[in-house]
Amino acid sequence: MAITAKDVQNLREMTGVGMMDCKKALTEAEGNVDKAIEILREKGLAASAKKAGRIAAEGMAYAAVVDGMGVVVEVNAETDFVAKNEKFVDFVKGVAATVAANKPADLDALMACKYAGTDKTVTEQQQEMVLVIGENIKVRRFFFFAENVSVPYIHAGGKIGVLVNLKVEGGIDATEIGKDVAMQIAALNPRFWDKSQVTQDVLDEEKKIMLVQMDNDPKMAGKPEQVKVKIVEGKLNKFYAENCLLQQEFVKDNQFSVEKYIASAAKDLGGTITFVNAVRFEKGEGIEKKVDDFAAEVASMIK
Numbered sequence: 517m518a519i520t521a522k523d524v525q526n527l528r529e530m531t532g533v534g535m536m537d538c539k540k541a542l543t544e545a546e547g548n549v550d551k552a553i554e555i556l557r558e559k560g561l562a563a564s565a566k567k568a569g570r571i572a573a574e575g576m577a578y579a580a581v582v583d584g585m586g587v588v589v590e591v592n593a594e595t596d597f598v599a600k601n602e603k604f605v606d607f608v609k610g611v612a613a614t615v616a617a618n619k620p621a622d623l624d625a626l627m628a629c630k631y632a633g634t635d636k637t638v639t640e641q642q643q644e645m646v647l648v649i650g651e652n653i654k655v656r657r658f659f660f661f662a663e664n665v666s667v668p669y670i671h672a673g674g675k676i677g678v679l680v681n682l683k684v685e686g687g688i689d690a691t692e693i694g695k696d697v698a699m700q701i702a703a704l705n706p707r708f709w710d711k712s713q714v715t716q717d718v719l720d721e722e723k724k725i726m727l728v729q730m731d732n733d734p735k736m737a738g739k740p741e742q743v744k745v746k747i748v749e750g751k752l753n754k755f756y757a758e759n760c761l762l763q764q765e766f767v768k769d770n771q772f773s774v775e776k777y778i779a780s781a782a783k784d785l786g787g788t789i790t791f792v793n794a795v796r797f798e799k800g801e802g803i804e805k806k807v808d809d810f811a812a813e814v815a816s817m818i819k
Contacts (some may be wrong), residue, residue, distance in 0.1 A: 519543055531556055534640035549796045570594055570652040576674025578608045580617035584746040586666020588679040589615060593650040599674045599799075604653070607645050608674075614638055615658050626658060658811065659795045667694025671702045676774055678702050680720035682796045686787020693781045693789055701796050702776060706761040709794065710775075723748050724727070762791060 519542045519608040527538040527549060533556050535712040545551035545680045548683040572592035576599040598604050613632035620626040638655060647651045665689065669678045677696040684690045707817040708714055726748045736744070756763040762775035770781065775791070782789035 519547060520645055523547065524547075527552055534637065534643055536636075536640065553605075556788055566675055572652045572654045573803040573805045575599055575653075575656075576608055576798055577670070577677030577799045578674060579668035579670055579677040579679045579797075580609070580610055580612050581666050581668060582613050585616040585619075586661040586668065586679045586681060587612045587615045587658065587666070588660075588677045588795050590656045590677070590799055592652075592654045592800065592803070593649065593654050598649060598651055601649060603648055603752040607653070607781065608643065610641070611638065611655055611658070619660065619662065620658075623655070623657065627655065636778045657797065659797075662795070665690050665694070667691055667698060669695055669698030669702060671699075675799055676702045678794065681792045683790040683792050684782075684787065685789075686782075686785070688782065688785040688787035689788075690782075690789050693778060696768060696781075697761075697774060697791065698794070700764065701761060701794055702715070703767060703800075704761075704764065705796060706764060707759045709760065709791065710762045711756040713762045714756070719752065722752065728750055761794075783804065 519539060524535055524539045527533070527542060528535055530537065534542075536572050537556065538552070541552040541555040544555055544671075545704045545776075548618055572594050574594060574596045575590070575592040577588070577590045577639055579586075581587070589608065589612050591611060593599070593604065610632045611626075614629050617632060618626070620629055627637065627639045627642075630636070631636055631638045634641060636644070638713075642653055642655060650704060659679065661679065663681075663783060665682045665684045667680045667682065669680070670676070671678070678701050680694045680698045680701070682690050727744060729741070730744050730747070737745075739747075753763075757765060757773075762773065762778075766772040766774050766777040769777065778789050778791060
């Protein structure tokens with residue numbers, strides 16, 4: 517019996533197993549889907565499909581420079597101690613290497629790429645990791661910088677991964693400066709990189725809040741409106757200093773803003789450095805974690 521691509525796709529959707537393994541199982545089962553599923557289960561492959569629906573909000577964020585390209589990825593697992601598993605860490609590094617080698621356009625494209633150093637796709641390698649680790653494993657997101665100089669920083673063993681991209685002139689080593697900036701980003705998670713990125717709607721909202729605060733302050737409420745507006749304009753500098761990376765007070769030396777620190781440190785090295793962009797991944801951010809109610813679970817068991 518001829519095995520069609522549609523047959524393989526259907527089996528893949530039913531089991532969550534890789535295309536090649538599905539094709540082999542269907543061939544061995546002579547096209548019988550139930551038999552093919554049984555074969556996959558016997559091989560331990562279909563077990564990964566059962567784990568695929570479980571919430572994976574742990575794992576690690578990883579940043580690195582691979583063959584001159586800056587890469588940051590997040591790979592999730594179900595429990596935090598998996599991030600210390602050597603095989604899991606190697607898998608994450610392999611995902612980063614795959615991104616560097618292929619420059620995929622999006623996550624679907626990445627998952628279809630050949631995983632670094634193997635003939636398997638990233639999807640198939642991920643499914644194999646589910647079987648090896650025994651938890652749901654999921655490549656969640658990635659980003660890369662192909663130009664300029666990238667400096668990676670990994671905080672707390674993979675809780676946060678930061679990749680800073682800099683334009684460097686004068687042949688100087690920007691590693692230490694880039695790491696300092698990356699650490700600032702990891703610690704303070706600024707909303708914007710520079711005050712020029714703050715949109716008018718954000719500024720209007722901040723001004724509105726500040727004016728309301730003054731109206732509610734007995735010492736300020738009676739002041740003329742134009743005076744209040746001038747005070748608000750002055751307070752916006754504080755907003756920039758709190759929310760914009762380059763205008764923030766440099767954590768390691770509060771005599772400088774981050775922007776002035778970069779310029780000063782680069783000058784000391786005999787060159788110039790311009791901050792271009794950065795990416796900050798924090799593992800599990802935005803993923804709703806399951807909260808187990810153990811009391812309810814025990815109560816249900818004794819009814």
